[in-house]
Amino acid sequence: MLLTLDIRDILIIDRLTLDFQPGLNVLTGETGAGKSILLDALGFVLGWRGRADLVRQGAEQGEVTAVFALPEGHPARDVLADAGMPEPEDGELILRRINAEGGRKSAWVNSVRASGEVLRQLSDTLVELHGQHDDRGLLNPSGHRALLDDFAGLDPAPLRHAWTARRTAAKALEAARKDAEALKEEEDFLRHAAAELDALDPKAGEEAELDSQRRLMQGAERIREDIARAHAAITGEGAEGQVSDALRWLDGAAEGAEGRLDGPLEALARALDALGEAEQGITDCLDALSFDAHALERLEDRLFAIRGLARKHSVAPDDLGTFAEDLRTRLAALDSAEGDIAGLEKALKAAEADYDAAAEAARAARTKAARALEQAMTAELAPLKMDRAVFEVEMTEAEPGPDGRDAVTFRVATNPGAPAGPLNKIASGGELSRFLLALKVCLTRDQQGLTMIFDEIDRGVGGATADAVGRRLSALAAEGQVLVVTHSPQVAALGGHHWRVEKRQGAAETLSTVTPLAEAERVDEIARMLSGDTLTDAARAAARELLKAG
Helix, strand or coil, rough: EEEEEEEEECCCCEEHHHHHHCCEEEEEECCCCCCHHHHHHHHHHHHCCCCCCCCCCCCCEEEEEEEEEECCCHHHHHHHHHHHCCCCCCHHEEEEEEHHHHHCCEEEEEEEEECCHHHHHHHHHEHHHHHHHHHHHHHHHHHHHHHHHHHHHCCHHHHCCCCCCCCHHHHHHHHHHHHHHHHHHHHHHHHHHHHHHHHCCCCCCHHHHHHHHHHHHCCHHHHHHHHHHHHHHCCCHHHHHHHHHHHHHHHHHHHHCCCCCCCHHHHHHHHHHHHHHHHHHHHHHHHHCCCCHHHHHHHHHHHHHHHHHHHHHHCHHHHHHHHHHHHHHHHHHHHHHHHHHHHHHHHHHHHHHHHHHHHHHHHHHHHHHHHHHHHHHHHHHHHHHCCCEEEEEEEEEEEECCCCCEEEEEEEEECCCCCCCCCCCCCCCCHHHHHHHHHHHHCCCCCCEEEEEECCCCCCCCCCHHHHHHHHHHHHHHHCEEECCCCCCHHHCCCCCCEEEEECCCCEEEEEEEEEEHHHHHHHHHHHHHCCCCCHHHHHHHHHHHHHCC
């Protein structure tokens, strides 16, 4: 229940504090007096999207504070817990929001900084607003299914999960079929290219190695003769033989040299070892340069084959192995496509069966709820002087979707025997208001601790019908709290608490004020609503009769 609404520097309100009560609270006043500003201010502190800048001209910032009573078990407590916010002290929830110049907004919930999204989540548990144009939602069949689902208490999660699984399975099957078709179209190329690469079996780095060997073989004849001469100069009668002779001669003379030849002998021994290493390396080189013309031809054939395939497939020679692996992977996918598609078709059938079951369960729940809503509406329309009207919930087949396969349309017949039709074509303005009131009562009757706000719900009706609307609002308020913005004296007279909204023109600015009315003041306000600006004794008498009857 809304306890207090405190407004500071919002639009044409400078300072205003309203203390609301349980039961039916009515706000009256001339058109343009500022009644809608009160709703704008309440919507602002509840996080509703509206005007970007609400700050009163000349003020630095605007501020709205709303205090709600929050009994144990109220759903707003779950919102606070999910947001990581503390439980309210003394059972009061305090929402405060500031609008600074330039449209910057900041908000607090029980002194803890909060986002607009948290405010909106709290709002859904605290307030239900039915505005002057709220019946447009009633006229739009696209919203009727959601209204029926709310009435049924239908959990949309299983159906939507089943739809998502069905759609995912269908997309996977479609993608697999497209991939298989694409692979089938290039099957000949894949098999030929893979076989060609498998036969060649190129290795990473092989092209560079073959190119080096080719250049070496091509230059071998030119350098081999010089290498052979060097080999001859070292071995046999060459340097190696002469060093060996010198080593032998000096070794025989070493005993008579008194150690003077030990150093030369060691140096010659090292030289002989080095000459042996050099000779071995030269021999290995000569062996490597020993080839026939056929070896060069075979090497060039492989080198040119590797380069040719690289050009053919527009890849680097070193990437041919990776490319071949990709071809083999695609061929494996092609070969297994039939089995994969069969598995995906089976998965889709299972997902479709799950969705069908969920859709049928939703349809059964909706059908049951449709009959219950029709009965509830019949009971609600009677006190609103529409006991002969018929409200129907029509369900037809629709395209499958995340919310099932049902299209829901609310239809009415306002006269006995007349065929039912869409609300906007059958019901007048006053009838629409009453249908809306009845529907909202049916849809929200199980919501505890909810403040219901009706903004001129009684427009288009008067006399006994307006009295009936007021009495239904009064009965609704007996179970909680209802705020009504009204121009109807019959509705105003039934209020348990009454405020008058006035616009006052000053020398420098225009301000809106709200005044709680005592009993005598209520007589004059309702008389004004009956007769206009000129208050007559007859109007006051009529006002007293209305208040007495209420």
